[in-house]
Amino acid sequence: MLSLIVLGFYPLIFIVLTALSESSLGRPFQEWVGTANLEAALGDDDVVASLLRNTIYAIFVSAASAVLGVATALALFRSARSGAVVRTLLLLPMITPPVVVGILWKLIFNPSGGLFNTVLSFFGYSGDPVSVLASPTFAFLGIAVADVWEWTPLIALLVFAALLGQDPELTEAAALDGAGGIRLFAQITLPAIAGTIAAAFLIRIVLAFKVFDLVYIMTAGGPGQSTTVPAYLIYQAALQQFDLGRAGTITLLLAVVVTVVTLPVVAITRRLHHD
């Protein structure tokens, strides 16, 4: 109970109170302002756009991670006896600090000699250097690639563990009945691991909503506002502008959005586990 209060209720109450008050970093709760902070945030195009942007981003990178993670897990499962080294290497992106991941991918996308442009040149591209992270259209895609690279191994390992936990007799029986390839996967393997995939997807989507380090390092929310996510706005409001009221309000709005988006995923996960 104590841990619930310390880890759950206290931060939540603190955030709600800051959202309802004029609060600065050094002097929280100076004045009760009711819903003024909320109205200001909802009237701020940058805040609303960041919430929408983050939702699209989270769904996209989570789906990409899920597809790639499952594919990787299946490949590992089929080569399980020789995959120890590969499984260890898979952990590398996940255990690399996010700041380092951001620096690494920023260097890869660097228009002045980065790996991405070097590869393009290798395949015959001779135009101006491509600046992925300076493009309002592609910058978020660049961050998404780094994010997927970093967290896909998590899904792969979770699904791989689920594959190992399958009843081998079931798949052997299906194989004897002539099932194989995609049919075996779709009718036997996938139902067996669907609950794990859904749970992994849930974890992944929450992680994607929390993305901050990669944005901070790779684009600082730019170009323009094209990669600004709520977490970055919260950082700016709280630690650069000392405005805890705005930071608390955006945090609450983000919490609402995350809840709305993840509720169906939670329901699906529960249903699949019960099935």
Add this chain to the structure above:
Amino acid sequence: MSFSPRRNSRPRTIFTAAGLAASVSLVLAGCSAPAEDSAAADGDFTGEELTVLLISSHEGASEWLSTEFEKETGARINPVIVPYDEIGSKLALDQQSGANTIDVAAPWYVSLGDLAADGAIQDLTEWVESDDALDTDDFIPSIYEPYSEVDGKRYGVPFDGDTHVLFYNKEILERNGFTEPPATWDEYLEQAKTITENEKADGVYGAAIFGQKSPLILGASFANRLAGFGGEFLDDDGKPAINSAEAVAAAQSLVDINDYALPTPAETDFGAGNSAWFAGKVGFIENWTDLGVRSQDPESGSEVVDKWGVSFLPTGGDNTESRASLVAGFSWVIAANTEKTELAKAFVEWAASSDVNEALLTATPPTGIDPNRISSLESDSYGTEYPELQEANRATLEGALAWPTGEHATELAQILTDELAKLLAGEGGTAQETLDGVQAEWEKILGS
């Protein structure tokens, strides 16, 4: 090295943002204490320790200060180094949380108003005005006021002068047929465009533009042009004046150079821009005057030793008077809850002294410190080692463009920076529309 002749100067203009609304009742402890005499800084603090919060760019200076202050007083300095954009929040949280581990800090001068309103720093007015040893008349006036004063009270003492000037690579200019650096932003664009068109295939570009979305980076690039076009952040009454014709021209100038700069301005922070400069890959870079010290230091990785020149910031529009731009700059402040106020004052008095500033200007390895005093700026040692930098820094003697410094000043700077980033990314409409939006936001905060 060469130097372009000085252009006319303009009267000093100082801006401070209006409205310090919060009480400062928590920050007065220790301010009524008698002023330190100079002898106190010469050995009365043996065995004591002072924790000083500095940004990473001042790490070299912190080492010099720690060593020399211990020699002077016996007191040990414990430097705490943080990224430049975290020093304000680190200090505020340290004081608000009751940890109180920080005694002295050197934050960005623009944050003084917010730190004061948060009760994180002491009101130093009485001490500053009564301590003759501080010799405040010797501070460069255009630096002293914004770096120390908020709404008539003194919260800081200047540490790092930090004015931007225009550095140019003489070899690159000569290769492209230019014998003089640009005097106007139009000439600057023309020269940068020519260089980029001629040499980008070899990885050489006309200019490095600090365009990453940060007030100290993109905001600085805009402020340089605002100063050149003769604009202001606020008018004489402290009201926003950020959508003036001069400001719009400054923003447009930034848009115009975008396509000819080191790819890409949006990704160019201090590290990327300075690296390109030291590698001899850009014709121009706007930077603090201490870049010249590092450009002459091969051990800093400079490949442009003796290949660079420095000029005043260009002018633009109807304005023909070059003006310094105080885009960064850092002040000593004393933490509100420190129990070592006397030692902190002794340290600040010593660290802000003319002798120390002069020594830091020419110290090796380079310390990143620029002049904050008239005497150090005009010192023989600085003039002998870096005559061009000395001349460029004299622009501050005649007035400078400073950011607003009152409460909410950091928010003002962030709003401007965010909107400029949108403009450069093609998301913000025209320069006029962008700055009209900033003006409206600023008026909500400061009043119209």
